[in-house]
Amino acid sequence: MSTIETDIPVLHDCRDAWVEALLELAETDDRIVAVVNDSVGSSKLGPFQKRFPDRLINVGIAEQNMVGVGAGLANGGKVPFVSAAACFLTARAMEQIKVDAAYSQHNIVLVGQSPGMAYGELGPTHHSIEDLGWLRTIPGLTVVVPSDPIETAQAVRWAAAHDGPVFIRVSRMGVPMVNHADYGFVPGKAVTLRDGNDVTLAAIGTVVSRALAAAESLAADGISARVLSVPTIKPLDEVAILAAARETRGIVTVEEALTTGLGGAVAELVVQHHPVAVRFVGVRDQFAPTGSVEWLLDHFGISEEGIVSAALDLLA
Amino acid sequence: MSTIETDIPVLHDCRDAWVEALLELAETDDRIVAVVNDSVGSSKLGPFQKRFPDRLINVGIAEQNMVGVGAGLANGGKVPFVSAAACFLTARAMEQIKVDAAYSQHNIVLVGQSPGMAYGELGPTHHSIEDLGWLRTIPGLTVVVPSDPIETAQAVRWAAAHDGPVFIRVSRMGVPMVNHADYGFVPGKAVTLRDGNDVTLAAIGTVVSRALAAAESLAADGISARVLSVPTIKPLDEVAILAAARETRGIVTVEEALTTGLGGAVAELVVQHHPVAVRFVGVRDQFAPTGSVEWLLDHFGISEEGIVSAALDLLA
């Protein structure tokens, strides 16, 4: 049972924060344009479309064109937010992300909606669990995976001001607040949400709260777990991860993704500088079955219990 | 200086072995069909087209359709070999690879031609250095990276007989023979090309010969380097890699790719089971500049010297 159930915290759909932040930016910056693939509703962009009908470009169901149009808008001095289901945005427009966004260093913000297994019942074609492994391999792209509405809004604001291509993974699955109200997002900076020195739980995005719950549970067993929230998988906070590698007995990575995402990024870092035991909590090299996202997260052990047992295994 | 220069071995374009093997198979198995994107010449499929004009389907410059047509041919009982430049095949048809090949478990062979930096001067749009990191993240896909003509031909024959989706990376850049004439390719089985117990050089594809040269050079300095050739990055030979992790002081991975490829795969394995120092030889998180492939390999230290210095750094 995760704290989500025991504490009954309010759960937030991060898309609300995304749209609120975008609307606010767009009020004072007329360079902001939204580009979608028949995804106005699933991106919650209805209010944006109402307020700025000309500044919402719906290219229809055409993801390659969508990203190309975004790059062209950037060429024309706009700040495009290209918003589509993460699964289609990444897989269908991969070469456009590589070439039109990353290699070209166009000032474009790619917004991957409902990532991970949010579309659980719809099946693997709609899951976006490959995205982190795929995108962190692309040079020159900043990849932000916010964990709650505060971080989502800040990432959106930061991306609008930043010059260069950014991907932001926006959760639809309800998440509790994990950051403090005075939190300030900095790309490449992990956040220590809880101190500890036996083991480190490094978590990303939707499942940071589960790492916090696991740390609580480990504490009850006398195990001191550090919890690192990692908002950008690229660039990775190498300092914080390596400090964790040195100062604790190992790292458990936690993600709503295939373990080639954060797991892979952490593994690649530590083996080069400070080899230490790592355990991966995530989906391991398989397409997920059908089921609700909550069911799937439990099924794959991306849960308080799963994280605890990964930590215990590491410390065993 | 690599052995390539000092020994002046014959260099082979692995496309010759690929086409020869395909032609031979096609003579006795009329299920074999080639599918291309205006890539007859760059795939060296001219002789195949001449011999089996009906069994070469050129969909034109349309990679998504190309992979979809391949899946449909498989549905119709054919054994399609879908052959295109690796950069376009992977990036442009990523969702088709995910869904039509891997998730659907269609019996389709994807042949990525001229991968790595073979198209050096043509620039990063034509380099395929992301492919290993991308493809190893896709569940259910076998990813073969042959190191020489012997392995290329065997991989083609194996893939034709195998039921399920396979990707084969076929080198255009000249490579020397590294495998023995009696070598037998087994997916998921690494090959120990040289024994050693100080350090392991795990190499893949076009650059296995460079690892051998580096081992030779290290031997001259009294360092005993094991050389593992890793023909399938997925499935990885976990037994051989973990044995190397236990029996030597660490592993140097060598690839003509971003280091999220073999480097990432090895890192992910060892941190979970036997954390050990790893050094990555490959392209580190950047688009490559313009230059010939030989120049680029040297530029990135994917060379005898680069491998030697990575090994020395690991052992320091």
Added chain:
Amino acid sequence: MTTEEDLVPDVDSSMVLSDAFSVLGRVPDGVTEGEVVAHLAEAARLVRRRDIAMVRAAGLGHIGGEFSVIDILVTLYLHSMNMSPDHLGEPDRDRFILSKGHAAAALYTTLAMAGFLPPEQLSTFMKPLAQLNGHPARTKIAAVEASTGPLGHGLPIAVGTTFAGRLDGSSRRTFVVVGDGELQEGSNWEALMTAGNHRLSQLCVIVDRNRLQQGAAVSDTNDLEPLADKLRAFGFAVIDLNGHDHGALAEAFRNVPAPSGQPTAIIAHTVKGHPISFMANDVAWHHKVPSPDQVAQALSELEAP
């Protein structure tokens, strides 16, 4: 302006309706044209009843696009296609691909109605570990040729299997249904170009022309018109018909391959949500889940005539 609502996973398992599902099976051989149409109409009615119950039970589905395509599916599986449950291994049988995979529930119910799937399995729709995904999966259901869901995949695959049939000298045909919004995907135009140029006459593309996509009308998003001109310019023999008219559908399917030697494109004019009064032509029903009252109302509109 969009009226799209969001997916609402509002599952009410107690609401799993035990809507009796009789497997009518194929239209028998040798019956009159009128009997063909009556059989198909009754099958479509039962399929729609079962479909709405499945969507309600799962709390998810794409009922609008399911109801627009059901008459096409039923006509193909129960009458026009040369394909039977006992002979899936037969190489010369026809092929069908639902490229608009989000209408999976319509396909599953039709497959059950035609005997390709045990009807009991329908109640597993979207349940944990179910074979009946929200989108059809080739590895999970024997009669499914291709896993679909992402739009723009089915047509290229249909082109491939048609090529395979040609190489084998087979007379089998491949039918593929695409959504109209789906035709915004460039991969379809790649495939259409290939099929047209290679004169793949055994291929029949059916456009479910319900004029709505997920969030708005197709014409308010990225219009397709003049669609017939586009398809003709890509080398297809084009037919326009009412996609809810079983007789017209059956005749059009009978006429594949076209005498011109071209592949066939059927623009099937349909109504999203047809024939439910409060769903028809309302984009909100792309993936809205009916309330218990709405289910009751819809079922009453789907009583036997």
Added chain:
Amino acid sequence: MTTEEDLVPDVDSSMVLSDAFSVLGRVPDGVTEGEVVAHLAEAARLVRRRDIAMVRAAGLGHIGGEFSVIDILVTLYLHSMNMSPDHLGEPDRDRFILSKGHAAAALYTTLAMAGFLPPEQLSTFMKPLAQLNGHPARTKIAAVEASTGPLGHGLPIAVGTTFAGRLDGSSRRTFVVVGDGELQEGSNWEALMTAGNHRLSQLCVIVDRNRLQQGAAVSDTNDLEPLADKLRAFGFAVIDLNGHDHGALAEAFRNVPAPSGQPTAIIAHTVKGHPISFMANDVAWHHKVPSPDQVAQALSELEAP
């Protein structure tokens, strides 16, 4: 049957030809139509001479598709486009995107001829660490709007920048050149559909209709005909012209935007390898590198008239 040859990196650095390159710059204002054409013709001749030397020196290039597109590029950069080297930051200037990025050498030489690139830089073409890649890179050359090389990217980007101009109420125009083989890519049809429906009249798509692609004739690979019908059905005002006729090109570019309010598509009929006797219309010259003798022969065919 293909006659495609493979890329032959057969560099002979001693063969770097010191082909004098005079920067003619823009056609001056206020000259006669005849003088316009004469200026462009001379510029194109010099650009072709420099291009062949560059390809020979690099041992790589796509000379066939470079020679087919040079007259289009020269007309745009030296005459038709409102774009000058000193005012790249001017938001209202026209935009150009070479979607068929493999003709990079033609773009680079034209940019040098128009003053956007120092002519000395041309000799770095494809050298290690050079800014002049085998395909144009936005981050490496100020005048390049978009990095191209993979086919089917430039047209969507052109649609995007045209949208940006419209949002700004700018009268600037966007020109994009696509190869004819390139039009097999579905991403182009996505972009054409969007441009047509949004009536992006400030967009002009030029098809370099040389009828050959990499390995064979377009018609033997995946034909485009009836191309004008296709483009019209996608909402474009279509013009056919001789793509080597500077006067016809200049007039067509002057007429953008079309009075109909539609985006313009110019089908520029060209000859791959034009005007070299032994290259013209031979698919082998898609990316063949000329021998020293062939260079000499070509240069003699490119003497001043």
